[in-house]
Amino acid sequence: MISIAVGLLLQSWPGASMAARVDDLYSADVSVQDRSEEAREAALEDAMRMVLVRVTGSPQAAARSELEPLIERSASFVQAYRYMRGNANLRLSVSFDGQAVQEAAAASGVPVWGPERPRLLVWLAIDYGGGQRLIVQTVRVPWREPCKPQPASAVCR
Numbered sequence: 001m002i003s004i005a006v007g008l009l010l011q012s013w014p015g016a017s018m019a020a021r022v023d024d025l026y027s028a029d030v031s032v033q034d035r036s037e038e039a040r041e042a043a044l045e046d047a048m049r050m051v052l053v054r055v056t057g058s059p060q061a062a063a064r065s066e067l068e069p070l071i072e073r074s075a076s077f078v079q080a081y082r083y084m085r086g087n088a089n090l091r092l093s094v095s096f097d098g099q100a101v102q103e104a105a106a107a108s109g110v111p112v113w114g115p116e117r118p119r120l121l122v123w124l125a126i127d128y129g130g131g132q133r134l135i136v137q138t139v140r141v142p143w144r145e146p147c148k149p150q151p152a153s154a155v156c157r
Contacts, residue, residue: 020116021115021116022054022115022116023115025051025054025055025098025115026051026055026095026096026097026098026101027051027093027094027095027096028046028047028048028050028051028093028094029047029084029091029092029093029094030043030046030047030050030091030092030094031043031086031089031090031091031092032083032090032091032092033090034090035083035090040081040092041075043092043094044074044075044078044081044092044094045071045072045074047074047092047094047096048070048071048074048077048096048101049061049062049071050062051096051101052067052070052071052101052105055101055102055105055112055113056105056110056111056112056113057113061110064110066108066109066110067105067108067110069108070101070104070105070108074096077096077097077100077101077104078094078095078096078097079095079096079097080094080095081093081094081095102114
């Protein structure tokens with residue numbers, strides 16, 4: 001039987017109650033076809049989609065109808081942008097006004113996260129019937145097919 005315990009050890013684990021700071025929430029680098037205005041506008045929208053995923057913590061943020069107006073107005077949130085040469089392609093590095101993006105996202109009714117994020121500790125233990133064993137990154141557990149109890153017994157072998 002596999003049991004999974006997931007918890008926040010905020011009081012008992014030293015430093016676990018401290019928040020992790022996420023930098024560059026409101027910046028993104030995206031590919032751009034060329035330096036035309038149309039290509040830049042499309043790249044700014046792509047960059048805003050990336051930023052909204054980070055700010056909301058949701059991979060589906062860019063598809064939310066409530067955030068579509070922010071994506072359409074992405075150019076109005078730009079503080080700075082610059083073109084860079086990548087490995088054979090042109091890239092656009094964009095910095096958005098973080099406070100304005102956060103306020104606009106919150107005003108749309110979508111929950112947003114600030115740069116201070118809680119740390120999460122995951123504790124995974126496997127019960128082999130003879131006791132539990134803590135799984136750490138260096139421990140490899142061989143894969144075993146799920147057992148199928150025989151009709152006469154509810155015990156797996």
